[in-house]
Amino acid sequence: MQQKSTPGLKALLFSGWIISLVVPGTMLAQTDPPKPLTIEVDLKQDQGPLKPIWAWFGYDEPNYTYMKDGKKLLTEISQLSRVPVNVRAHSLLVTGDGTAALKWGSTNAYTEDKQGNPVYDWTVVDKIFDTYIERGMKPIAQIGFMPEALSTNPQPYRHHWKPGDNYNDIYLGWAYPPKDYTKWSELVFQWVKHSVARYGRKEVESWYWELWNEPNISYWKGTTEEYIKLYDYTADAVKRALPTAKMGGPEVTGPGSEGSQTFFRAFMDHVVNGKNYVTGKTGSPIDFITFHAKGAPKLVRAASGEGHVQMNMGTQLRDIDKGFELVASYPTLKNLPIIIGESDPEGCAACSEDMSPQNAYRNGTMYSSYTAASFARKYDLAQARGVNLAGAVTWAFEFEDQAWFRGFRDLATNGVDKPVLNVFRMFGMMTGNRVGVKGGLAYDYARIRDQSVRAEADINALATKDAKTAAVMVWHYHDDNLPAPDAPVSVRIAGVPVQRVLIQHYRIDKQFSNSYEVWKKMGSPRTPTSEQITELEKAGQLKLLTSPEWVTVKDGTVMLNMELPRQGVSLLKLSWE
Structure with missing residues (x-):
């Protein structure tokens, strides 16, 4: 579960009541502005079917x-x-x-x-x-x-x-x-x-x-x-x-x-x-x-009893x-x-969130970003073990x-899709073969396997290409559900085989593809009206961050820049004729 927070303050909602938790000082380093990161995708580096x-x-x-x-x-x-x-x-x-x-x-x-x-x-x-x-x-x-x-x-x-x-x-x-x-x-x-x-x-x-x-x-x-x-x-x-x-x-x-x-x-x-x-x-x-x-x-608590959800x-x-x-x-x-x-x-x-507060990740974007980051590493582990x-x-x-x-581990609540289901909609648009991804990336599968994500954030990508499309899923994940600045991310896509491509940028974060945040803004109604349910159903669908845009390809390369929020996931879909 994610709430709007000020630096040093974390609020978790448990079954209608609020606990304000002061984040331990050791965690405040996460609020340092992240360094700009360039993720390099090479469409010519074929890694076999995804x-x-x-x-x-x-x-x-x-x-x-x-x-x-x-x-x-x-x-x-x-x-x-x-x-x-x-x-x-x-x-x-x-x-x-x-x-x-x-x-x-x-x-x-x-x-x-x-x-x-x-x-x-x-x-x-x-x-x-x-x-x-x-x-x-x-x-x-x-x-x-x-x-x-x-x-x-x-x-x-x-x-x-x-x-x-x-x-x-x-x-x-x-x-x-x-x-x-x-x-x-x-x-x-x-x-x-x-x-x-x-x-x-x-x-x-x-x-x-x-x-x-x-x-x-x-x-x-x-x-x-x-x-x-x-x-x-x-x-x-x-x-x-x-x-x-x-x-x-x-x-x-x-x-x-x-x-x-x-x-x-x-x-x-x-x-x-x-x-x-x-x-x-x-x-x-x-x-x-x-x-x-x-x-x-688990729920990580300071000596004072304060704490936050930490994944593993x-x-x-x-x-x-x-x-x-x-x-x-x-x-x-x-x-x-x-x-x-x-x-x-x-x-x-x-096991619901109200009975198990460590499960407060399920309604918001922590579940969706965890899903994106973990599935990518399952591919890597299988390849490494042959x-x-x-x-x-x-x-x-x-x-x-x-x-x-209520905080069950589910994909939808009362017929309204949660943010995590939209990660699978993103996966559904990734077809063809996996292609190469590199850059100044902090984590590979081995480091996460051995250490989880406890130091810097895991900002990384999974990319595919088929005959007339390419797709790049980018995530900004961390095990600790604490507030942090957006990350400036550039995605450089090389090996594009045409002169112009149509780019569609889909996003899951607090503002996009997120019925939970909309429900909270409604006042967390226990019995939403039919009009509110219609609004929630729309909010639960996968949304474009910006309008689709035709972009000119220079020397086989496209460069795309974004500000990616913590626990956010983007899908960049390139299409050509």
Whole structure:
């Protein structure tokens, strides 16, 4: 969250009340005027295709998918990308009536009659997947969690968690292994078979099928070996129903920790060399590999109790790097696609700002600038490790019928887009191959991985070029959410192949592409009027900083100058005929 501040003063809004925080003197150095910086982009320095790793999204609550604001947001997400967007959701096999709640969802896909015979009902699952398919999206079909009738410890089954409760309260009967692996396998087989019948073989071949979520923590109440056994039964069922289906795992979280690495290696060792629980043969089918990586924001306080939000991008990048390193250590697996199944600034989308003040970055431009800077470094880390990064899932969606700008990690609030969604609109305009970026840049991926962004600001760029366009995304990011002067930035673009180009300059900052700042100027209304909602919806769209302009190219070069605010992001789009 960002508020207008005077030097040395920081105001944070927590659920309608104000705390004024005096910034420690050690932080005032950030108000020193930044030195002018020139970023040099070379369109002739081709670095290969820029994979749309950003076109991947996910969320805990599957039943939000087909609700009013869920459908609206999914439509907007699908429209910002030239390629199909992949969507991952939890709880697709959970028993229940389909009522949506925080950290909860259900489909009632599997129950049993009085004789213990399986009863399959795909009504809610189809409703979810139909919503994706209608928008040209691709499901990441998460096989889980355990239906009540199959759970080895079914009661209690449903939780009623809310922000402020103990997070461990959510892990109930749905998190346990099956009491009958054969029945579980048949459930998976019937789901895949049904999907092929409903959507067609070619469509389902384009999906990703995966088992469970974060089985190295309490999402899985079984042992590591029981997860491996479940994977064998699951993969066998998927492949029996559709031999060409893509099957993967294990979706472990925090590869930087010793416990996660132990689980990850046990799984990888098994799929390569282990005895398959179903076939008795060596190894298990695997077509892609998944893990999670999160950052670690905190509220930094002075001795007096005063403080501010401080992000930690380095924590997230270290987890990503360790995950890549682990995959790369298996010669037969290192070229498989990697999906970072959840890739975010921290670990609880449903933990609101009013209960967790370190999450006060989510409504404003700190979230959007973090996203721009971190995604660029994911490309760099994958290249450095020589692995095949296919996607990085942003675990953020929307929370239906919640308070406006409550501070969830979401892309929109009550149907109004937040600034972070506009970064993905920018990514959607970046096509073709990545090209070279250099200059007097303070950070590369290795320095942020090792140190995060705690000294000077991270002012850098990501650039692309195709046959008739080029795009340069520029950000001005810092881990510490403190006031700072705008940065004078010049972007020198060389290798432009024509004499004149049309330049469009898009911006995300306090004044542009920012519904949150507009809402605050309205007085932070709890129930905006219809006219205010219309204004907020317009403010949430990606905006041009200036009018489009035709510029003459001199010696193949264009020079563009800007003042870029702290936590601001610009996209320079060049087009020619």
